[in-house]
Amino acid sequence: MGRYLRRRLASAVVTLWLLATIVFLIVNVLPGDVGRRVLGPFALKEDVARFNHQIGTDRPLINQYFTTIRRLFTLDFGHSYQSGKLVNSVIFPALFRSGKLALLAFVITIPISIAAGIFAARHQDRVADRVVVNAGLATSSIPEFVTAAVLLTVFCVHWKLGKVFANPPDGTSVISQFRYLLTPALAMVVAYFGYIARMTRAGVINGLQADYARTATMKGLSMGGVMRKHILRNALTPTITVISVQIGYLFGGIIGVEKVFNYAGLGSTMLSAVTSKDVPVLQGAVILVGIIYMVSTLLADVLIAFLNPRVRLESSR
Amino acid sequence: MSDRDEVIPTFEKVISTPGMDALVASDASAASAAAGTPPEVGPSGGEQLSERQQARRENWRLIRRRPAFIVGVLIVAIWTVCAAFGDRITPHNPLDFRAGTHLSPRAKFPFGTDEQGRDVLSRVMAGSRDVLKVAPLAALLGVLFGVIVGMLMGYFGGWLDNGLGRIVEAFLALPVLLVALLAVTTLGSSSTVVIGVVAVLFTPVVARTVRSAVLAERDLDYVTSAKLRGESSVFVMFREILPNVSGPIIVELTVRIGYAVFTVATLSFLGAGPQPPSPDWGAQVSGAFRVISAGIWWTTFFPAAAIASLVIAVNLIADSVQSVVEA
Numbered sequence: 001m002g003r004y005l006r007r008r009l010a011s012a013v014v015t016l017w018l019l020a021t022i023v024f025l026i027v028n029v030l031p032g033d034v035g036r037r038v039l040g041p042f043a044l045k046e047d048v049a050r051f052n053h054q055i056g057t058d059r060p061l062i063n064q065y066f067t068t069i070r071r072l073f074t075l076d077f078g079h080s081y082q083s084g085k086l087v088n089s090v091i092f093p094a095l096f097r098s099g100k101l102a103l104l105a106f107v108i109t110i111p112i113s114i115a116a117g118i119f120a121a122r123h124q125d126r127v128a129d130r131v132v133v134n135a136g137l138a139t140s141s142i143p144e145f146v147t148a149a150v151l152l153t154v155f156c157v158h159w160k161l162g163k164v165f166a167n168p169p170d171g172t173s174v175i176s177q178f179r180y181l182l183t184p185a186l187a188m189v190v191a192y193f194g195y196i197a198r199m200t201r202a203g204v205i206n207g208l209q210a211d212y213a214r215t216a217t218m219k220g221l222s223m224g225g226v227m228r229k230h231i232l233r234n235a236l237t238p239t240i241t242v243i244s245v246q247i248g249y250l251f252g253g254i255i256g257v258e259k260v261f262n263y264a265g266l267g268s269t270m271l272s273a274v275t276s277k278d279v280p281v282l283q284g285a286v287i288l289v290g291i292i293y294m295v296s297t298l299l300a301d302v303l304i305a306f307l308n309p310r311v312r313l314e315s316s317r
Numbered sequence: 318m319s320d321r322d323e324v325i326p327t328f329e330k331v332i333s334t335p336g337m338d339a340l341v342a343s344d345a346s347a348a349s350a351a352a353g354t355p356p357e358v359g360p361s362g363g364e365q366l367s368e369r370q371q372a373r374r375e376n377w378r379l380i381r382r383r384p385a386f387i388v389g390v391l392i393v394a395i396w397t398v399c400a401a402f403g404d405r406i407t408p409h410n411p412l413d414f415r416a417g418t419h420l421s422p423r424a425k426f427p428f429g430t431d432e433q434g435r436d437v438l439s440r441v442m443a444g445s446r447d448v449l450k451v452a453p454l455a456a457l458l459g460v461l462f463g464v465i466v467g468m469l470m471g472y473f474g475g476w477l478d479n480g481l482g483r484i485v486e487a488f489l490a491l492p493v494l495l496v497a498l499l500a501v502t503t504l505g506s507s508s509t510v511v512i513g514v515v516a517v518l519f520t521p522v523v524a525r526t527v528r529s530a531v532l533a534e535r536d537l538d539y540v541t542s543a544k545l546r547g548e549s550s551v552f553v554m555f556r557e558i559l560p561n562v563s564g565p566i567i568v569e570l571t572v573r574i575g576y577a578v579f580t581v582a583t584l585s586f587l588g589a590g591p592q593p594p595s596p597d598w599g600a601q602v603s604g605a606f607r608v609i610s611a612g613i614w615w616t617t618f619f620p621a622a623a624i625a626s627l628v629i630a631v632n633l634i635a636d637s638v639q640s641v642v643e644a
Contacts, residue, residue: 015487022496026503134385141575141632143583146621149606153614164610252494256583260606270495271587274502282499289492297490 008301012294019290020072020283024065027279038081038277055081068283077284082276087284091269095288098258098265101166102250104181105188106243113193114239117200118227124205132197140194145256148187152260155183166261184261191253192246199242203235210234237304244300248293369560379641389633392626400446407439411596419613429615431605437616441623444596447585448627451508451515452577458516459577460570463523468554470524471531481524488521494583501589511590515580519573526569530562564642571635578631582624598624 035052036043043051052058055078056067071077077087113136120132139147156162162183168176207213208231216226255267262268266285273281380386404411409426412435420430428437466485470478500514534540535558543557584590585599593604598620605616 011483011486012490014483015490018484018487019491022491023499026496026499137632137636138629141579141628142625143579143586143628145583145586145602146624149602149609149617149621152606153609153618157609157612157614248490249492252492253583255494255498256586259587271498274498275588286492286495286499289495290490293490293492 005298005302008298012298015294016072016287016290017069020068020287021065023283023286024068027277027282028061028064055079071283072287075287077287078280080278080281082273082278082281087280090281091266091284091288094264094266094269094285097263098251098254098267100177101181101185101257101263101265102188102247102254104178104185105192105250106247108185109189109192109196110243112189113196114200114236116193117197117239118204118232120197120201121204121208124208129201132201136194136197138194139190140192140198142191143256144187144191144253145260147190148184148257148260151183151187151190155186164261166258166263184257184263187257187260188250188253192250195242195246196239200235200239203238204231207231207235233307237308240300240303240307241297244296247296248289251289251292376641380637383637383641385633386637389630389637392630393634396445396449396623396627396630399442400449403443403446404439407436407442409436409439411435411439411443412594419608419616422615428619431601431616432608437619440596440601441598441619444598444601444620444623445627447508447591447595447597448578448581448599448624451511452581453574455512455515455581456519456570456573456577458512459519459573460523460566462516462520463569464527464559464566466520467524467527468531468558471528472535472550472554472558474535478528485521485524488518489525491518493518494580497580497584498587498589501584506584506589506592508591511581511584515577518580519576523566523569523573526565527562530565531558534558534561568635568639568642571631571638575628575631575635578624578628582628 035048035055035057039048039051049058056064075088077091079085080087080090083090116132116136120129123129152164156164163180166180166184168180172180204227210231213226213231216230217223221229251266251270254265255271257263258265258267259271266288269281270285270289272278273285399406409416416426416430416434416436418430418432418434420426420434422429426436426438428441431437431440466481470481470485497511497514497518501511504510504514540553540557543553548557581590582599585597586603587599588603591597591600593600601620602617602624605613605620609617
C-alpha cells in the first residue's frame with residue numbers, strides 16, 4: 001500500500017504541475033499587457049506601467065512561470081487583480097459554499113442511486129431495469145445547466161417550493177439554508193444519479209453471476225444476506241471509484257448550476273475570474289479543484305483497499 | 318461473433334483508471350465478462366476481409382433492430398434537417414422578426430416569442446446549426462488524434478508508451494469543462510477554437526482506449542507475419558492493426574459525439590461560444606434564464622429541451638452501437 005500511495009502521490013504532483021503550466025500558458029498566450037486589460041483603455045500609461053510592475057507582469061515570462069509554480073507548492077496565490085483581496089480569502093469561502101451544495105447533492109444522490117442500481121440488477125432485463133438504465137442514461141447525459149433551468153422553472157417558479165436565488169442571507173439557520181440549496185442540489189442529483197446507478201447495477205449483476213454468490217445461496221444464506229455480505233462488497237468497488245471521479249468532475253458542472261441559481265460558489269468565482277481575466281484567482285481556483293480531484297480519487301483508492309482484502313493484502317506484501 | 322469482444326474490459330478499465338468516460342461502458346460489462354473467447358486471428362487475406370465485412374453487416378442488422386437506435390437517429394435527423402435548411406424552413410425569421418415581446422406560446426407562435434419579439438420556435442430550429450457543426454467535428458478530430466497517439470503508444474510501447482502515458486494520465490485528471498472554458502475565453506470563441514480545444518481535451522481518453530485495444534493485437538500472428546514480410550511500421554499500424562480495432566474506435570466516436578454536444582452546449586451557455594444574436598441553444602438559455610422568475614419560462618425551456626433531446630438522442634445511438642459492437 002505504501003509504495004502504491006507514493007506512486008499515486010508522485011503522479012498527482014505531476015498532474016498539478018501540468019495543470020498549473022496549462023493555466024499559465026493559456027493566460028499568457030494573449031498579446032497585450034495585463035495592466036491595460038484590467039485598468040481599461042482610458043487609464044494613463046504611467047498607471048498601467050505601475051500596475052504591471054506592482055503585480056509583476058513586467059518581468060520576463062520565465063520568472064513569472066517560476067512564481068506560478070512556487071505558488072502551487074506554497075498555496076499562496078497572491079492578490080486578485082480585480083479586488084486586490086488575497087486570493088485565498090476569495091476562493092476558500094467560495095469553496096466552502098460550493099462544498100455545502102455538493103455535499104447536499106451527494107447525500108441525496110448516493111443512497112438513491114445505489115438503491116436504484118441494486119433494484120435494477122435484481123430485476124435484470126425487466127421493465128424496472130430498463131427504466132432505471134434508460135432514465136440514468138438520459139439524465140446523466142443532459143448538461144447540468146439545462147436540468148437546473150428546468151428545475152428552476154418547475155420547482156421555484158411554478159410550485160414555489162424553492163428559492164430562485166440560492167444565496168441564503170447571512171445568518172440563515174441550517175434548516176432554511178436547506179430550502180435555498182435544495183433545488184440546485186437536485187439539478188446535480190439528476191446529473192450524477194445515472195452514472196452511480198448504472199455502475200452499481202453492472203457490479204451487482206456481475207456479483208449475482210459469480211460463483212461465490214451461488215455458493216453463498218446454496219449454503220442457505222438469504223438473498224438479502226448474500227447481497228449485503230458478499231455481492232455489495234465487490235459491486236461497490238467500481239461505484240466508489242465513480243463517486244470519487246464525480247467529485248472531481250463536479251466542479252465543471254457546478255459552474256452552470258451556480259450561474260443559473262446565482263450562487264456565489266467556486267464555480268461562479270471561476271467564471272467571473274475567467275471573464276475578467278483575473279489570473280491569480282483563476283490559478284488558485286483551478287489548482288484547488290485539481291487538488292480536490294486528486295484527494296478524492298486517492299481517498300477512494302484507500303477505501304477500496306480497505307473494503308477489498310485482496311487489494312489490501314496484495315499491496316502490503 | 319466479432320473479433321474484439323474483450324479488447325476493452327470495461328469494468329476493469331474503470332477500476333484501474335478513474336475516468337468518467339469509461340462509465341458509459343458500464344452496461345456492457347456483464348456481457349463482456351461473460352464472453353471469454355479469444356479474438357479471432359488470421360492473415361489479412363481476401364477471405365478474412367469478407368468475414369470481417371460479414372460481421373459488420375451482421376452488427377449493422379442488429380443495431381437497426383434496436384428501438385433506442387431508431388429513436389435516436391430520428392431525433393438527430395430532425396435536428397439535422399433544421400440545421401441544413403435553417404431559416405428557409407423556419408416559420409419566421411429567427412433573427413429579426415418583430416412581434417410582441419415575450420408573448421406566451423400560442424397558435425401563431427407555438428413556443429412564444431423572446432425579449433425582442435423573435436419567434437422562439439424559429440430560433441430553436443435555426444439554433445441546431447451551431448452545435449451540429451461544432452460537436453461532431455470536435456469529436457471526429459479528437460478521435461483522429463486519439464487513434465494516432467494511442468496507436469503509437471500501443472504499438473511501440475517502451476519509453477514512448479511510458480512518456481505519453483504520463484501525459485495522458487495527467488490530462489485525464491483535468492476538469493475538461495474548466496480547461497475548455499479557460500482556453501476558449503482566452504483564444505476567442507470562434508467555432509474553430511471550440512472544435513480544436515474540445516478535440517485536444519478528448520484526445521487522451523480516446524488514446525487510452527485505442528492503446529489497450531492495440532496492445533491486445535500487437536503480438537498476434539498476423540502482426541508478426543506482416544513485420545516479417547518487411548512492412549513498414551506505418552503500414553502495420555494503420556493497414557493491419559487499425560481495421561481490427563475499428564470496433565472500439567467506432568464506439569468511442571459515438572460516445573465522444575455525445576460528450577462533445579454536452580461540452581459545446583455548456584460552453585456556449587457560459588458565454589464561450591456563439592454570441593448574440595446567434596440562435597445557438599446554449600446562448601439562448603444564457604440570455605433568457607434570468608427572466609424565468611418573472612414567469613417567462615418558454616424562452617429558456619424550449620432551447621433547453623432541444624439541447625436535452627439532442628444529447629439524449631446521441632447517447633441512445635452511442636449506447637446501441639456499444640452494446641452491439643461489444644456483445
